[in-house]
Amino acid sequence: MKHGFDLAALQAHAKKAPAGVMEMPRADASAVSAQLSEVSAQVKALREDVLPKAESALKEAEKGAALSAEAKASIDKLMAQFNEANAKQSKLEGALEALESRNVDLEQQVAAGLSGFGGGNVKSLGAKIAESDEMASYVAAGLNGSMKLDVSAAITTADGSGGGVNWSEREETPVNMPRRILRIRNLLNVVTTQAGVIDYAKQTTRTHGAAPVAEGGTSQESSYGWTKANAIVKKIAHHTHASDEALADAGQLQGLIDGELRDGLDLKEEGQILAGDGTDENLSGLITEATAFSAQAGLPNTDRLERLRLAMLQVVLNDYNADAMVLSPVDWAAIELYRETATGQFIIGGPDAPAGPTLWRLPVVESNSMAAGTWLVGAMRMAATLYDRMTTEVLISSEHGTNFVDGMKTMKATKRLALAVKRPASLVKGNFTFA
Numbered sequence: 064m065k066h067g068f069d070l071a072a073l074q075a076h077a078k079k080a081p082a083g084v085m086e087m088p089r090a091d092a093s094a095v096s097a098q099l100s101e102v103s104a105q106v107k108a109l110r111e112d113v114l115p116k117a118e119s120a121l122k123e124a125e126k127g128a129a130l131s132a133e134a135k136a137s138i139d140k141l142m143a144q145f146n147e148a149n150a151k152q153s154k155l156e157g158a159l160e161a162l163e164s165r166n167v168d169l170e171q172q173v174a175a176g177l178s179g180f181g182g183g184n185v186k187s188l189g190a191k192i193a194e195s196d197e198m199a200s201y202v203a204a205g206l207n208g209s210m211k212l213d214v215s216a217a218i219t220t221a222d223g224s225g226g227g228v229n230w231s232e233r234e235e236t237p238v239n240m241p242r243r244i245l246r247i248r249n250l251l252n253v254v255t256t257q258a259g260v261i262d263y264a265k266q267t268t269r270t271h272g273a274a275p276v277a278e279g280g281t282s283q284e285s286s287y288g289w290t291k292a293n294a295i296v297k298k299i300a301h302h303t304h305a306s307d308e309a310l311a312d313a314g315q316l317q318g319l320i321d322g323e324l325r326d327g328l329d330l331k332e333e334g335q336i337l338a339g340d341g342t343d344e345n346l347s348g349l350i351t352e353a354t355a356f357s358a359q360a361g362l363p364n365t366d367r368l369e370r371l372r373l374a375m376l377q378v379v380l381n382d383y384n385a386d387a388m389v390l391s392p393v394d395w396a397a398i399e400l401y402r403e404t405a406t407g408q409f410i411i412g413g414p415d416a417p418a419g420p421t422l423w424r425l426p427v428v429e430s431n432s433m434a435a436g437t438w439l440v441g442a443m444r445m446a447a448t449l450y451d452r453m454t455t456e457v458l459i460s461s462e463h464g465t466n467f468v469d470g471m472k473t474m475k476a477t478k479r480l481a482l483a484v485k486r487p488a489s490l491v492k493g494n495f496t497f498a
Contacts, residue, residue, distance in 0.1 A: 374438070
C-alpha cells in the first residue's frame, strides 16, 4: 500500500515533532526516582523508630520483665510497616535500574540506526527521503515547485518493521491457588490469655431438693458440686525457605510467603477447632467433645431436614438453645435441591431466594472443613471458649542449619491457642446415614 506525502508538510511536521521522536527516544525515570526517595526516607524513619523500641524491649526481657501487650502491639505494627517499606524500596530500586538500563539500550539502538530492531537493515523515513530518486530529481531541478514521495514500506509486526517495538505485557500479580473461607472460629467466644494453662471450674453435680414446705416444716437439702478442669495452650507452626537473591530481587515475594504461612496456620487451626482429637499436641475439637445424636422416639427421621430438626430438639431438651449448624457444602446443596413431590417446587426457598443460608430458623455455616455426610448443631458461642495465647507471628532468619553459608533465609509462622469445650451437651453431632 502506498501513501503520498507533501514534502513541505513533511518538513513542517519534522520541525514540530518532539526530539524523542525524531532524534532520541527517552524513558523519564524521574518519577520513579522521586518515589524511591520518599520510600527510602520512610524506611530510615521507621528504622530510627523501631530499633530503639526493639532494643529497649530486649533489655527489659533480659531483666525478666514481661513485655506489655501495648508495647508488643506497637513493635509488631512498626515491624510490619518497616518490612512493607523495605519490600517497596527493593521493588522501586529494581524498577529504576531497569528503566535506566532501557534508556541506555534505546540510545545505543538509535545511534546505530535502529540496528537492534531490524538487524541494521531498517532505514529511517529521513534516510529514505534523502536517498530517493524523487529527491535527487527535485534537487537537480533547483528545488522549484513541490514534490511527492511514495512510501511503499508497510509497517507490520515482523522483525525489521514494527515488530521490533511490539513488546509483550507482564502482570506482576501472580495467580495464586484458592484460599478456603474459614468460618468456624467466628462461631465461638474468643478471648486472649497470658497463661500456658487455663483453669476453670466445671459443674458436675446438681440435685435440686426444692419442694413445697408446710409452715414449720423442714426444707429438703440440695446438692451441688464442681470440679477443676483446664485447657492447655497448644502451638501450631510451620516454615519455608527462600534464597537471599529471591527475596531481594522479587519485591513481592516476602509478602506473598508471609500471607501463605498465615493462611496455612489459620487453615490448620480451623481443622483443630472443629475436629482435633485431643491427643498429644492436638486440640480437643467441637466434634470430638460434642454429644452424639439420639433421635427422639416417635418423630420422623427419614431425611436430612428431619434429622437436623431432631438435633435442634436434642439441644433444647438439654436446656440449651442452638445458634448455628455446620454442614458440608455438599450436604447443604442437597438440602437446597429438595423439591415437593406434588408440585416440583424447591422446599428451601429457590434459586432467587434473597435470604442467607438458614434452616429451621438457624443460620447454616457451610464449611469445607466439615466432612460430607456429617454435621454439627448446637449453641456454639456458649459451648466453647477459644483462648488466644499468641496470635500469628512470622519471623525470618538466617540462623537455621547451613542457611548462612548457603545464602538462604527461613521464614517461620507460629500461633498458640487453647480450646475449652465447657458445655458438651450444648453440641450435637451426627451423620446423614439412614437405615
